[in-house]
């Protein structure tokens with residue numbers, strides 16, 4: 001099988017480290033270029049666990065040099081920075097998987113409203129394929145440019161979409177109660193994420209303002225074809241990694257638990273990274289350091305209570321990005337991920 005040469009842009013952050021870790025075990029992919037604005041130290045000095053595992057210099061961002069070295073670029077950059085780097089990479093003929101939020105919202109005015117920045121790349125925004133393989137694998141397989149979903153939106157879409165598609169729940173009555181570990185905020189230090197601020201506390205944040213809300217809404221509406229009305233309430237929990245979403249969906253009259261289980265079975269039969277938990281409940285512990293999303297569903301006083309757990313750094317970021325790369329290059333979706 002032909003080698004896939006990979007460049008990582010924004011190589012010094014958390015999603016980059018996670019991408020490197022997984023790609024070092026990939027049967028076909030090889031990391032050939034690491035780009036960052038910090039070039040003074042080798043990558044294993046920034047990430048000591050990589051000592052003896054990868055011996056590549058960190059180089060400046062140079063689309064021509066990346067085109068010579070790689071077939072695909074993973075963008076592990078903050079939003080706004082990502083959309084400044086995508087056009088030269090696509091113009092150079094590379095395939096691109098963007099882990100940022102810059103190309104997830106299809107409407108540039110919605111992007112500007114939530115991200116407080118005008119979108120500067122309408123052409124590639126229109127072309128970007130939303131990289132949720134469970135629902136868009138056909139589009140991903142033929143894409144040059146994939147926008148990797150957010151971590152909370154991945155869990156929400158996987159948990160809710162099958163029941164919406166099957167017409168079992170009211171699209172206007174969706175409540176998502178979500179909690180994430182602190183790595184979701186990235187490696188850049190901030191007071192909010194300082195250890196004494198986060199340790200031994202469980203807090204909500206971003207009610208009515210979290211930027212993943214419009215992405216969840218867009219994804220659910222695209223998959224189901226229905227207008228959706230929802231509440232999304234995120235929390236931070238003092239763990240390194242992991243997301244658990246508890247989702248409350250109003251059951252339509254006559255909808256039964258067995259209908260819901262059949263809907264998940266239809267949606268996820270043959271999908272390697274979604275596991276239905278029938279005899280116990282999802283936990284962040286069971287999915288940590290894996291690319292699995294675990295789901296359970298109960299019917300309780302007229303509502304389906306759906307739980308979905310995943311690792312924000314893996315199925316919520318780097319693992320899903322590699323899954324998308326596998327699909328874009330026509331290899332086994334699970335390569336390097338099991």
Ligand SMILES: NC(=O)c1ccc[n+]([C@@H]2O[C@H](COP(=O)([O-])OP(=O)(O)OC[C@H]3O[C@@H](n4cnc5c(N)ncnc54)[C@H](OP(=O)(O)O)[C@@H]3O)[C@@H](O)[C@H]2O)c1
Pocket residue numbers: 010011012013014015016036037038075076077078079081099100101149150151183184185186187188312313316317
């Ligand atoms: N963390 C998660 O769980 C998660 C999940 C899903 C998606 N994401 C998304 O993935 C992207 C990367 O997240 P992360 O957690 O890896 O962030 P991070 O740890 O903060 O790393 C981002 C890297 O981007 C580089 N960078 C920052 N500002 C830049 C700029 N203006 N121009 C060029 N490079 C810049 C920095 O590297 P240098 O300073 O070395 O250049 C930094 O190491 C973000 O868009 C994030 O929203 C994160």
